[in-house]
Amino acid sequence: MTKTIELPIDLGATGYVRFVDKVSEGGLATTFLASVYYGGAVRRAYIKLYDHLAQPKAVLNEVLGYLYAQAMDVPTPPVFFVEIPASDVVASGFRTAQVGSIRAVGTLEAHEPKIVGEGTAKTLYLPSALAQIKSRLLASPAGRTLMSFDEALGNDDRNTGNIVFSRKHGVVAIDHGRILTGPTWSRFTLNACFDQGNK
Numbered sequence: 001m002t003k004t005i006e007l008p009i010d011l012g013a014t015g016y017v018r019f020v021d022k023v024s025e026g027g028l029a030t031t032f033l034a035s036v037y038y039g040g041a042v043r044r045a046y047i048k049l050y051d052h053l054a055q056p057k058a059v060l061n062e063v064l065g066y067l068y069a070q071a072m073d074v075p076t077p078p079v080f081f082v083e084i085p086a087s088d089v090v091a092s093g094f095r096t097a098q099v100g101s102i103r104a105v106g107t108l109e110a111h112e113p114k115i116v117g118e119g120t121a122k123t124l125y126l127p128s129a130l131a132q133i134k135s136r137l138l139a140s141p142a143g144r145t146l147m148s149f150d151e152a153l154g155n156d157d158r159n160t161g162n163i164v165f166s167r168k169h170g171v172v173a174i175d176h177g178r179i180l181t182g183p184t185w186s187r188f189t190l191n192a193c194f195d196q197g198n199k
């Protein structure tokens with residue numbers, strides 16, 4: 001049986017449609033919700049702006065995570081590149097010395113919520129529900145595959161914000177920025193023990 005692994009595509013400047021809503025600032029990345037033109041249709045997508053000096057391997061991690069997830073049959077949304085106009089870089093709240101547009105990494109929205117207005121989908125699971133979510137994950141083959149993926153790729157960041165539960169796709173993995181021990185990995189950290197211990 002042949003498996004096809006999709007590579008990220010570059011939407012360039014013309015694939016960007018508009019800014020929709022702020023999502024989160026700080027941590028590793030500044031994330032915002034946007035509309036992009038992808039595969040001949042306008043789609044909702046999450047765009048991540050990384051400080052490349054502080055997080056030199058973050059984008060590489062996002063891409064590698066996407067490729068490995070497909071190889072391991074872990075549902076994950078397509079990763080792509082797109083050029084964000086300077087005005088929307090500012091609107092996202094991303095702090096940068098750079099003036100002008102930025103080429104960023106993005107993912108299509110992982111679930112198909114009924115959108116009644118603008119904005120991000122409701123968060124269904126609170127951090128306090130993590131224990132319940134863990135036992136639900138362990139009880140399902142898809143959840144166990146996701147845990148194997150995290151273990152194999154040294155991902156210590158499988159928090160409730162990085163799992164999307166979808167009726168159609170089951171458990172969907174998002175945010176691969178911290179695989180391989182994190183976005184500043186080196187051959188020394190990769191040689192160290194991978195067992196990061198997801199709690």
Ligand SMILES: Nc1ncnc2c1ncn2[C@@H]1O[C@H](COP(=O)(O)OP(=O)(O)OP(=O)(O)O)[C@@H](O)[C@H]1O
Pocket residue numbers: 023024026027028029030031046048077107108109110111157160161162164174175176177178
């Ligand atoms: N493809 C996606 N589909 C649905 N929701 C998403 C998607 N990407 C991001 N989100 C939402 O945006 C939030 C932030 O995105 P993400 O987890 O990728 O970034 P982050 O945690 O801020 O970044 P990092 O952990 O790399 O610092 C997620 O918790 C989730 O609610």
Ligand SMILES: [Mg+2]
Pocket residue numbers: 161162175
């Ligand atoms: Mg995250």
